[in-house]
Amino acid sequence: MKIFTARQIYEADKSTIQKEQIKSHELMERAATQLFEWMHSRLRGTQVNIKLFCGIGNNGGDGLVLARKLNEHGYSIKVYVVNYSDKRSEDFLLNLERLKDGKVWPDFINAESDLPEISPNDIVVDAIFGIGLNRAPDAWVGNLIKHINSSRAFTLSVDVPSGLPVDRGPWEPSYVVNSSYVLSFQVPKLVFFLPETGVYVNQWEILDIGLDQDYMINTETDFELIGRPEVLPMYRPRLKFSHKGTYGHSVIVGGSYGKIGAVQLASNACLSIGSGLVTAFIPKCGYDSLQTAVPEVMVLTGSREKNISGIEIPFEPSVVGIGVGIGQDDDTVSAFGNFLKRVDSPMVIDADGLNILSQNPEMLKDVPALSILTPHPRELERLMGQWSSDFEKLEKAKAFAAHYNLVLVIKGAHTITIYNGKGYVNTTGNPGMATAGSGDVLTGMITGLVAQGYSSVEAAIFGVYLHGLAGDLGVSSKGYEALKASNIVEHIGNAFSDVFRQPEMEQKESGQN
Numbered sequence: 001m002k003i004f005t006a007r008q009i010y011e012a013d014k015s016t017i018q019k020e021q022i023k024s025h026e027l028m029e030r031a032a033t034q035l036f037e038w039m040h041s042r043l044r045g046t047q048v049n050i051k052l053f054c055g056i057g058n059n060g061g062d063g064l065v066l067a068r069k070l071n072e073h074g075y076s077i078k079v080y081v082v083n084y085s086d087k088r089s090e091d092f093l094l095n096l097e098r099l100k101d102g103k104v105w106p107d108f109i110n111a112e113s114d115l116p117e118i119s120p121n122d123i124v125v126d127a128i129f130g131i132g133l134n135r136a137p138d139a140w141v142g143n144l145i146k147h148i149n150s151s152r153a154f155t156l157s158v159d160v161p162s163g164l165p166v167d168r169g170p171w172e173p174s175y176v177v178n179s180s181y182v183l184s185f186q187v188p189k190l191v192f193f194l195p196e197t198g199v200y201v202n203q204w205e206i207l208d209i210g211l212d213q214d215y216m217i218n219t220e221t222d223f224e225l226i227g228r229p230e231v232l233p234m235y236r237p238r239l240k241f242s243h244k245g246t247y248g249h250s251v252i253v254g255g256s257y258g259k260i261g262a263v264q265l266a267s268n269a270c271l272s273i274g275s276g277l278v279t280a281f282i283p284k285c286g287y288d289s290l291q292t293a294v295p296e297v298m299v300l301t302g303s304r305e306k307n308i309s310g311i312e313i314p315f316e317p318s319v320v321g322i323g324v325g326i327g328q329d330d331d332t333v334s335a336f337g338n339f340l341k342r343v344d345s346p347m348v349i350d351a352d353g354l355n356i357l358s359q360n361p362e363m364l365k366d367v368p369a370l371s372i373l374t375p376h377p378r379e380l381e382r383l384m385g386q387w388s389s390d391f392e393k394l395e396k397a398k399a400f401a402a403h404y405n406l407v408l409v410i411k412g413a414h415t416i417t418i419y420n421g422k423g424y425v426n427t428t429g430n431p432g433m434a435t436a437g438s439g440d441v442l443t444g445m446i447t448g449l450v451a452q453g454y455s456s457v458e459a460a461i462f463g464v465y466l467h468g469l470a471g472d473l474g475v476s477s478k479g480y481e482a483l484k485a486s487n488i489v490e491h492i493g494n495a496f497s498d499v500f501r502q503p504e505m506e507q508k509e510s511g512q513n
């Protein structure tokens, strides 16, 4: 699913109005009707106090239409107009009149002294600012937002949490509504998925308000949300007359004394995702344990006992995944550098492989084109320097990936794969995966997909999706705390099955942070 910028959403809005020959207030009515139906289908007439905080733009207009409909259906409502500017939108004004026609009289909040009481049992509808926010809210509006946040009432945000700009980080982090639930129109917003701004969104759901499909389909976006519909077409079915040679021979290079488990996890994951053959290249100390732990994996050892000091692979692998547990001894660093010079086909580079690149940036030019780098945030910072916001991080990552012609997998709660100027935002995974070795599993999975003929970018996107899904399935039996990286490997098969389960269920896009 495409992730549009605010400017693109306004264009989609305009294009819909032109094509359908409707008035903008009719589109507002359509959007707010969706909001109402969502609430009504859940509340079914329950007498709870609903306090609607409406700004003076179109986000506020949506709130006013919702208020009118809730009132018509007998709900107990109180409307507050947050009067932060005299530049009221036409559709806001129209709907203010319509609300008054229904004998609903809003209170106007003009300053801090007007803050109303909010009980934890109320429902707050947050329609103060939408995607039109373009500067920091005034202090008194910020304090109203803080007041809403401290009420502990269930807070339903219209389109976006108020105070959260959609194309940058907030000016003042405490002036953003902490939404219990965001009902977002038509498309998800990038800020829902970034570590600095995703924290304001507990759950989100997309409401389809019927914006112009032609515009949506034909407009290129910089970011895409990756769910089941996006990965299904990537799947390459296994063929009846295939054999293990069809699915590639992966080599996982890594490990050092005390860190052989990283290679075990990666090579096991590589096999489990379907690589025809898997060989691990490790120092001697890991030979017995690896052969015992995963008998299906072949093992080559270097000449040293405790670390890798030279990488010799006596055959042409389909793909190499390198770096897990490898360490940064001087000999290992030069073995890694020499190896990069000798390999032309894309590799998967992780962990200390990335740290070696950061310490020796001259090696970056030898990384084969279309290689996949899988840094967690600290490794990314070492590779490309610091950033001042998530948006700057993404821009830097795009430039870095383009400069070296690489695929960059920025790991996190919503892992983002960067390639060719675009970002692919993953939707699977959970905090149970914040555990030792889960990144090693991902390295093995992506390597195994490249071995089977997936392109680098598809292997990264699909691998990240399956990895998160395997983690989600693992958590359903283990719980967050007890989930271990090896449980993620155990669930790779189930993750494949899950991708093919009832694709029609994907109609509604929603998520939980």
Ligand SMILES: NC(=O)C1=CN([C@@H]2O[C@H](COP(=O)(O)OP(=O)(O)OC[C@H]3O[C@@H](n4cnc5c(N)ncnc54)[C@H](OP(=O)(O)O)[C@@H]3O)[C@@H](O)[C@H]2O)[C@@H](O)CC1
Binding pocket: 009, 010, 012, 013, 027, 028, 031, 055, 056, 057, 058, 059, 060, 061, 062, 084, 085, 087, 089, 128, 129, 130, 131, 132, 133, 134, 135, 136, 137, 138, 158, 159, 160, 185, 209, 211
């Ligand atoms: N997309 C769609 O298809 C549909 C969208 N709809 C809805 O429209 C919403 C967008 O509405 P919107 O453009 O009127 O902007 P909104 O967020 O209400 O802000 C209002 C105005 O406030 C101003 N302003 C900005 N920052 C400020 C600040 N810090 N302090 C004070 N003032 C500030 C700024 O005006 P300015 O003062 O800069 O001229 C801005 O224009 C969208 O989120 C959705 O809910 C649906 O109705 C129908 C279909």
Ligand SMILES: Nc1ncnc2c1ncn2[C@@H]1O[C@H](COP(=O)(O)OP(=O)(O)O)[C@@H](O)[C@H]1O
Binding pocket: 351, 376, 411, 412, 413, 414, 415, 428, 429, 430, 431, 432, 433, 434, 435, 436, 437, 438, 439, 440, 441, 442, 467
């Ligand atoms: N809170 C989270 N939600 C979803 N996925 C997560 C979360 N925390 C970590 N992960 C995933 O777990 C993996 C951790 O990788 P990494 O930090 O390299 O671990 P390790 O070095 O221990 O193998 C990444 O794929 C990341 O996306």
Ligand SMILES: [K+]
Binding pocket: 059, 126, 127, 128, 129, 130, 157, 158, 159, 160, 161, 162
């Ligand atoms: K809002």
